[in-house]
Amino acid sequence: MAGLIRRLRRVGRITEPAPAAPAFEAFTDIARSGSAQVRHVDVGSCNGCEIEIAATFGPVYDVERFGVRLTASPRHADVLLVTGAVTRNLQAPLRHTYEAAPAPRIVIAVGDCARNCGVFAGGHGVVGPVSDVVPVDIEIAGCPPRPAEIVAALRQVTGR
Amino acid sequence: MNFAAVVVLGQGVFTVLGTLASFLPPNRRALAAGLATGLLGATGFATGMVAFTRPTTMEVGSGLAQVSIRLDPLGGIFLLIIGLLALAASCYAVGYVSGPSASRTSWIALTLFIASMQLVAMAGSVAVFVVGWESMAVTSLLLVWTEHQHSRAVRSAGLWYAAMSQLGFLLILGMFALLVSTGGQSQFLNMHSAVSTGSPLLRSGVFLLALAGFGMKAGLVPVHVWLPRAHPEAPSHVSALMSGAMVSLGIYGLIRIVIEVLGRGPIWWGLLLLAFGGVSALYGVLQAVVATDLKRLLAYSTTENMGLATVAIGAALLFVAADRPIPAGVAIGAALLLVVNHAFFKGLLFLAAGAVLKATGLRDLDRLGGLVSRMPTTARLFAVGALAAAALPPANGFVSEWLLLQSLVQGERGSSTVTALALPIAVAVVALTAGLAVATFVKAFGIGFLARPRSEAADLAVESPMAMRFGMGLLALIVVILGLFPTAVLHWIALATTIPGARPITATWARIQLAGGASLAPPMLVALTVAFGALMAGFVRWHGRPRRTGALTWGNGGVRLSSRMEYTATSFAEPLQRVFDNILRPEQDVSVTPVAESRYLVERVGYEQRVDDVVETRFYQPLLAIGAAWGDWGRRLAPGSVHRYVGYVFGALLIAFAVISL
């Protein structure tokens, strides 16, 4: 434990300084409330985006400082963070998750696959982009998108 | 001809009427007999009131045939319990009985059962007490046996009950024989002074016999085994009466004999009672936590509550022995309040369980569920009872639990070493019991009534008829009133606490004040909770969106969950069962059946678990086995050959001669 404390003191704060706040445009009445609970839904991703999301919530980017938290249940969620092109088997679960979240809900399509099926376009078992199944509010380009971009998108929601 | 005589006579009259009404044709029998028994209960209640206001003693006849009736506050408490329970149970029975339980015999038995219980509570002399006690045992046995044609379980339950209640009766007879021979007095009224000079050995003998005999009736461990068998099998209104009133009479006997007649005794009396009570409470609630049969669960919780009452009596004895009337008075008050409250909420719970049984034909919690929407009234009433049984405010169970704990805590101050060691343990046991009781009744209500039905039968359940709901509602009302304003009964209890010079419980309408300095105001707690709850509910609703209903339950993206995914009673109690593994000793077996082609591919995995009553399997069955062995040996002596018998006679003759010649 003593060693642990020493290491903690040596490392100190490792989060990068926050970039300037983006220009906010409010699109629902819960946005800009300084708080957003995020439920992550993987509907057929290659896990590239997952790694970036993990980095987003890690100590370096620390999106939590803008009031964003991951939750276990869509009932608690304001934001659905959807990754990957929607596959046939996960079409219904995605819709169920969207239904389960209390209104108003914000859907963020993370990565090219989620926006336009990316390299999987027209692939076997691919239904289509997320916007074909549930209404999408924010899209984040990139394969995979950089954590900074995900952070910026989430800051759009929390408004901090 | 004073009022007391009138009400007592009234009881007799209604007993006769109830018996006669049972001979009416079936279509009118239930209503008439139910009315009669209900009125019998009501008059009994009136008698109880007389007992509080104007204690009286009356002798009828003389010599051996003398019937001595004594109305005093202690008996009055129990007359009150029996009366109200009988009233509620009779209303309930009118809607409930069917088939064998509606037969002439069972109605007569019910009437006589109630009457004999009242007789026990009014008995002024040993003779009357014994007669009442025995007829109570017999009539209740008849009632337990009601369904005997349909199930073997009923028959074996009846056998257990018959055997144990008769054994208990013998012990009590022996106890009275000792008492009367010591004091030469057969009237309870002046027995105390007569016995107080008796030799310590005899007094201790009386104490032990009383503990064994009355403990058997009160269902204390290890002589409780008849209880979890008899209560589930009896018709529910009978279970309510048995568990609410008859079992409490065991505690009545204990208080009457040990506290009132014997009074001050050596310190080990109290410790023994504490030990028996604590063990009973803990063991009963542990069995209740893991029970899946709703009525069996309730029966075990009866053992638990009687155990708590016994703890209170034991504590009282300790304090009496230490010349500390204040905590002693609190303890006796706690014992009586425990019994009163238990009678009403347990009666309510058994009636509600009966309603569920009638509506679904199920007692198995693992297959119930979803009743809150199908039987809304019954569900709410059961919730009230469960709240009380879990000893939580605003129901009445909490107040008695509080009084018990207070008596133990107060007793600690300035007590001898042994007591100082015993009381904290008692507190820990009571606290653990209370916690486990909460778990038990969360299970009973949450699994049995909430969520979705786990079986076809539960799905098709319908609300029970008016009469039954009225019977339950009456008890629920009493439970809530006693929970909010325990003072309604506390000053009668204060009258009944027969500790010389102890009036430790003073009560205004809203607050109980103990001489020790502690005080409790149930209405205040409830008012605060309700006020803040309503305030916050209003505040959050203020600028909120409308509630969305009928959505899918969140099943991790899946479609609608089937009820097979729900937690069952067994799985709910599993952690606790694991924690107390080496007390409960559950029997589990897993059967894995592989597919025919390969033993590596599993086709089906079966898991079953059973928690037996350890006392029964480890203590009684060996005993019975030995008895059976003796019987076999005896049979070999009598093969039926005349020569053998003549031989016996001849041998006996020779031995006799030998003895004489010496």
Place this chain on the structure above:
Amino acid sequence: MTVFSVVTALVQVVLVAAVGPILVGVLRQLRARVEGRVGAGILQPWRDLIKLLRREPISAAGTSWVLILAPVVLMGTSLAVAVLVPYVSTRSATANSSDLFAVVALLLVGTVVLTLAGLDTGTAFGGMGASREITIAALVEPAVLLAVFALSPPAGSTNLAVIVARRVSDQAQLASPVSLLVVVALMIVTLAEAGRLPVDNPATHLELTMIHEAMVLEYSGRDLALVEWASSIRLVILLGLTANLFLPWGVATQAGALALLVGVVAFLAKLLLFGAVLGIGEVFIAKFRLFRVPELLAGAVVLGFLAVMAAFFLVQGSG
């Protein structure tokens, strides 16, 4: 029933209700800092609550009035306890009702309604959370009762206001083995009741490891807001009680605005202290296996028992 006493009661309940989410924020912030992150600030839980109030409550098909009623009752009992227990003053209007057993029973009512709600959802996770929560609640009971049983003899009552007042007046008791043993036992009780590490991990997202969280998975909108808020209030209740029993300094024992102010400040300071200990400590310990928790609670019971023994034999007369 003077004006002051009523004011005190109101101040106390408002204070506890307001501080609850902030305390949770402080704990999270501390954790973030120790982990080298910036953290969302100590007001974040309040932001979450205010947002939740404006969101849509959902009650799924097959659920009953229990699910809707539970958060309200939970909140009601928590605030009732908040007003009963002497946090800033022993002279509040409700002080003479602050019997320990009553307080414990009220908290237990909150636990029970929440477990019933968990069962009412009919989901596997709800049932699992309820089962675990009730198991822990049942085993905590003897520990907490014995602990305060040990404190009651010097005061001659189980009334918390009397106990605290007595400990303020007679500082000699504070440094006795009794309070040492009791405070350890009560800390364990607090961890178990408030669902903190090592008993339960409040920040987990994995349902199978959840206890408290699993019961509330089905809640949303204002229902969830009430549940979260009440849980934070319960944390303040338990921590504050432990703090006031162990360091009763500053609790107002007589009327007066100044005394009240001192009481408030002292309470906040104590809460911050204990919160800091808790928050930092949580970083260094891992969650127990569920079936190691009974060991922890058995330990608490034993400490409580030893405390009673010590109170009876050691301190009597000398303390």
Place this chain on the structure above:
Amino acid sequence: MSNQFVQALNLAAGLILLTAVLTLWIRRVSTLVRLIALQGVALAVLVGTVAWHGHDRQLGLLAFGILALKAFVLPYLLRRVSTQPGEAETDPLVNVPASLLAAAALAAISYAVTRPLVALVPSAQVRATPVGLTIALIGLFVLLTRRRAVSQVIGFILIDNGIAVVAFLTTSGVPLVVELGSALDVLLAILVLQILTNRIQAVFGDTDLDGLRELRD
């Protein structure tokens, strides 16, 4: 007697009791050693208090000796033993809740036993003697129910501390020799055990004392 004295005395006694109970509770040997060190400090404080109260210079010196020996030397040696593989965790023969309840029972017994003594001289010091007895009994219990060599040693130390507490509190100021003697016993025991454990390590690969049963015949 002064109030501070009573408080310090009681506090030290309570700390000793607490640490003794915790030793039954905790499995990691490194933590156990830390606890023993803490207990040593508490014991030293106790003796120091008695010395300061009785203005007993010799006893004061002894307090420092105890501090050095029990808070630093013994833990250091123990740590060295416990660093060997297979010594990280103790696995008790009796499960933890049971042994905790047993500890409670032992405490009750020792309180009950010493009641007459306390009644004889109701001073604060004498009142604290049951604690010492409890510690000794708990130490015996540990000896009975723990397998690992290290936890055996810890049992020894508990017994020794318990005896020390009783000795100091009843006859405030025990012959220096006795205390040092008993302490040195433990020291010796540890040294022997360290060699022993090394041997057992070499032969059996771990120090589960049940393994020794096979050496019987």
